Amino acid sequence: MDTNITPSNFIEQAIVEDIKTKGLKKIVTRFPPEPNGYTHIGHAKAICIDFLTAEKFHGYTNLRMDDTNPSKESEVYVKALMNDIKWLGFKWKHLYYASDYYEFIYQCAIDLIKQGKAFVCDLAADQVSNMRGTLTEPGQESPYRNRSIEENLKLFEEMRAGKFADGEKTLRAKIDMSHPNINMRDPVIYRIMHVRHFRQGDKWCIYPMYDFAHPLSDAYEGVTHSLCSLEFEDHRILYNWVIDNCRILPGVKPRQIEFARLNIDGTVISKRYFHELVDGGYVDGWDDPRLPTLASFRRKGYTPTSIREFCTRIGVAKSNSVVQPHILEACIREELNKNAVRAVAVIDPIKVNITNYPANKTEKIKVSNNPTINNSKKHDMIFSNELYIEREDFMAEPSPKFFRLTPNGYVRLMGAYIIKCDEVIYDENGNIDHLNCSIVYDAKEQGIKPKGTIHWLSRPHAIKVTTRKFFNLLKEGEVFESGMLDKIINPNSMVEHTSFVEPFVLKQKGNMQFVRMGYYIEDSKLSKKTDRYYIETVSLKDSK
RNA sequence: UGGGGUAUCGCCAAGCGGUAAGGCACAAGACUUUGACUCUUGCAUGCGGUAGUUCGAAUCUACCUACCCCAGCCA
Numbered sequence: 151m152d153t154n155i156t157p158s159n160f161i162e163q164a165i166v167e168d169i170k171t172k173g174l175k176k177i178v179t180r181f182p183p184e185p186n187g188y189t190h191i192g193h194a195k196a197i198c199i200d201f202l203t204a205e206k207f208h209g210y211t212n213l214r215m216d217d218t219n220p221s222k223e224s225e226v227y228v229k230a231l232m233n234d235i236k237w238l239g240f241k242w243k244h245l246y247y248a249s250d251y252y253e254f255i256y257q258c259a260i261d262l263i264k265q266g267k268a269f270v271c272d273l274a275a276d277q278v279s280n281m282r283g284t285l286t287e288p289g290q291e292s293p294y295r296n297r298s299i300e301e302n303l304k305l306f307e308e309m310r311a312g313k314f315a316d317g318e319k320t321l322r323a324k325i326d327m328s329h330p331n332i333n334m335r336d337p338v339i340y341r342i343m344h345v346r347h348f349r350q351g352d353k354w355c356i357y358p359m360y361d362f363a364h365p366l367s368d369a370y371e372g373v374t375h376s377l378c379s380l381e382f383e384d385h386r387i388l389y390n391w392v393i394d395n396c397r398i399l400p401g402v403k404p405r406q407i408e409f410a411r412l413n414i415d416g417t418v419i420s421k422r423y424f425h426e427l428v429d430g431g432y433v434d435g436w437d438d439p440r441l442p443t444l445a446s447f448r449r450k451g452y453t454p455t456s457i458r459e460f461c462t463r464i465g466v467a468k469s470n471s472v473v474q475p476h477i478l479e480a481c482i483r484e485e486l487n488k489n490a491v492r493a494v495a496v497i498d499p500i501k502v503n504i505t506n507y508p509a510n511k512t513e514k515i516k517v518s519n520n521p522t523i524n525n526s527k528k529h530d531m532i533f534s535n536e537l538y539i540e541r542e543d544f545m546a547e548p549s550p551k552f553f554r555l556t557p558n559g560y561v562r563l564m565g566a567y568i569i570k571c572d573e574v575i576y577d578e579n580g581n582i583d584h585l586n587c588s589i590v591y592d593a594k595e596q597g598i599k600p601k602g603t604i605h606w607l608s609r610p611h612a613i614k615v616t617t618r619k620f621f622n623l624l625k626e627g628e629v630f631e632s633g634m635l636d637k638i639i640n641p642n643s644m645v646e647h648t649s650f651v652e653p654f655v656l657k658q659k660g661n662m663q664f665v666r667m668g669y670y671i672e673d674s675k676l677s678k679k680t681d682r683y684y685i686e687t688v689s690l691k692d693s694k
Numbered sequence: 695u696g697g698g699g700u701a702u703c704g705c706c707a708a709g710c711g712g713u714a715a716g717g718c719a720c721a722a723g724a725c726u727u728u729g730a731c732u733c734u735u736g737c738a739u740g741c742g743g744u745a746g747u748u749c750g751a752a753u754c755u756a757c758c759u760a761c762c763c764c765a766g767c768c769a
Contacts, residue, residue: 158708184769219768275767282765286696289765320767330697332765341767360769384698384764408699410762415705463717465707467700470762474705477718487731494728522731553729562727603727 159466161203161407165375168405169207177209178374181235181242182216182364185227187421189234191442191457191478195412198461200377201240212371213242217249218363220347230436234444238454248367249349255358255366256310258396259321259340263302267395268339269295270305271322278320281327282335288328289335295324309342312355316342323362325391333388337361361385365392368404376404379411380468412464413472416622417442418638426635439620440643456482475622491519493655494531494564494605497617498647499538501584501609504569507535512608515565529654533566536609538650543604544585546574553601560590560600568593568600612650619645 157163168174181200183193204211213235217223235242248255262268271294273281283289297305309319321340329335339362344355358366365388368376376389386406393403412419419442427433427441437445447457459481464473494517514530539555548556555561555571562568573586590598623638 163710182769186769216769222768271767278767279765284696285765288696317767322767332697335765338767343767357767359767364769380699381763382769387698410700463706465717467707469700469707471706474718477706480718492728521726521728551729564727566727568727600727602729605728 155207160468161199161375161377161409161466162206164405164407165203165207168374172402174374174402176374177204177207178212178372179204179209179377180212180214180246180368180371180373182214182248182367182378183231184216184219184223185231186219186222186224187227187424188230188436189444190419190421190424191414191417191444191447192412192419193231193234194238194444194457195461195464196377196379197235197238197240198458199409199466201242202462203375203377209374210243211240212244212246212373214246214248214367214371216360216364216367217247217347217349218357218360219343220345220350220357221343224348230445237444237448238457244371246367246371247349248363249347251363251367251370252350252354252358254370255363256356258366258392258398259306259358259362260303261396261398262323262339263306263321264299265395265397266299266324268302268321268323269297270302270309271295271320271336271338272318273320275317278338282332283327285332289332291327292322292336295322295336306340309340309356310354312344314342316344318342321356323388323391331384331387333361333385334391337388361388362392365389365404365406366396366399369393369396369399369401372401373404374402376406378406378408380408380470381411382406383408408468409466410468410470413470414442414478415472415474416624417475418623423635427638430635432635432638439618440623451486452478452482453485456485459485487522489520491658492521493652493658494607495615495617495649495651495655496538496540496605496607496612497649498541499607499650500541500544500582502537502539502569502606503584503586504535504537504589505572505586506588509535511535512611517565531565531652531654532608532611534608534610537563538607538609538612539585539604541582543602544571544582546582554604555585555587555602560593560598562600562603564603564605566606567591568598607650607652609650611653613653613656615649615651617647617649619647 155162155166157166165177169177179200181197183189201211213232215223215228215231217228232245259268269292271278271292273292273294278292281290281292305319306321308314309321319342320338322336323339325334325336327335337359339359340356341359342355343357346352347354347357364376382389386408389406390403393399418424424436424441424443428436428438433440436443437449439446439450444457456478460478463477463481464471512532512534515533516528517531519527519529543561544555545552546557548559553561555569557571557574560568560570567589569587570590571585571587575583575586577583590596593599621643623643
């Protein structure tokens with residue numbers, strides 16, 4: 151095993167130490183999602199950590215569905231999870247299900263009972279809770295704690311056989327009711343649930359708890375490093391207890407290492423709340439552009455590499471940090487800048503008439519598909535006397551630093567002519583109806599060099615679309631709390647415009663970057679829904 | 695009043711006793727038929743605080759302070 155690998159974070163550092171001290175031959179990690187919701191950006195971080203860490207040490211990663219609670223899980227989510235992991239570009243070595251180990255886990259429980267380290271408890275849930283003690287006071291031992299091994303064995307078998315109702319009995323590890331760590335106060339490791347499992351059917355009516363199934367699954371698979379998020383730090387002591395006390399476990403003991411989960415400013419990352427938002431109809435579905443699910447990012451045109459790059463940039467550490475969304479945006483913008491085909495979109499249009507251009511005339515104007523690429527392909531835009539320009543590109547009363555179109559001012563139409571705004575025509579409400587402009591054919595001779603360049607579209611040729619800009623779910627610094635659902639997605643969280651794009655975009659298949667003067671709509675993809683086209687934008691880069 | 699953690703630039707984050715990497719953001723300038731991109735430059739005498747050890751401390755020690763997680767038969 152190569153020990154000359156330079157660790158780049160504390161996890162890799164720990165692994166390097168383990169390789170030296172334990173003589174590990176192969177590094178194995180696992181990504182263990184519970185299939186009870188769609189993949190989100192927080193998963194993506196964990197996926198990257200799990201897969202990239204193993205990859206760095208020339209090891210491998212398993213995908214394991216942590217399906218130990220049949221009441222919340224379904225096949226739909228395992229498909230989505232697998233699809234999203236593949237989409238991110240990762241390949242798991244083995245696909246496992248914790249439910250495949252139910253028999254093994256059951257045998258481990260029996261082994262624990264035989265050692266006198268587990269007992270069947272008849273206490274009801276609220277009684278267990280009451281007797282657990284508090285954070286500062288020790289708990290009380292269950293009156294069933296000292297049943298004989300034989301009785302425990304018999305009872306546990308009967309639990310499996312379905313002799314008891316839900317909640318009537320549990321199997322508990324016999325550890326220490328006065329342990330300062332509450333997880334060690336005789337934790338429940340098996341509960342009775344007469345619920346059909348999406349893979350096991352009705353084969354089982356007892357299901358192992360996470361704290362029992364997880365370490366056993368890791369060890370069973372030969373996982374060497376079990377990477378999880380910080381909230382499981384308290385569970386590590388139990389994790390190790392399970393592994394240390396199961397005598398029928400093969401192989402090396404896995405080591406659990408915790409890292410901080412991802413927080414993004416203004417974003418709720420929680421499967422539970424996604425369920426509420428989706429089920430409550432607050433959002434369109436799991437791929438609603440406002441949700442930070444991978445399905446949503448995919449729909450908005452984010453690429454897998456940009457998500458991966460984001461995960462790399464934010465790093466891995468143990469401090470509870472909140473990253474700013476613009477880091478992700480920078481990742482996708484950077485990539486799109488280099489690769490994406492660019493097209494013009496006029497998001498919020500105003501009409502411009504060119505008074506000195508023949509009404510029936512059109513001409514083709516060659517536009518580069520991506521000016522950052524040398525010799526990039528070009529496509530045609532059609533110029534006519536009837537145009538749209540962006541409302542923001544005209545100011546009736548310009549500020550000093552504004553150098554786009556102003557009354558009697560000059561501006562360059564991208565790829566085409568320099569025009570002068572001769573007249574502003576208002577409607578009866580005092581809003582701008584259209585602009586009358588003229589082409590300055592002899593700008594060179596006159597020495598006119600406009601500072602600004604704006605984009606434009608020929609009105610007769612433009613394709614009508616709807617653009618929707620979404621804002622973050624939460625305001626800056628706001629923390630999501632239950633009961634805030636209706637406040638989260640308010641009418642102001644979306645602005646919709648009737649917009650126009652050039653016909654060229656209809657022929658494009660991949661991601662596009664839509665051009666506006668001074669802005670990039672970074673994450674856009676033309677998608678056809680029913681009879682309308684939508685460009686869903688998440689954020690705009692305001693360059694001034 | 696218990697246990698487990700974390701504190702380094704606006705936001706992430708390296709650093710592991712030898713005198714504060716990098717990215718994002720921001721600012722200034724150059725270039726420009728996208729105010730984009732690209733380029734160049736700037737951006738912590740300071741590492742939660744206070745003492746101490748040391749020739750030398752973000753790194754070691756002590757004591758504080760702030761914040762996060764834990765009392766599901768969820769994961």
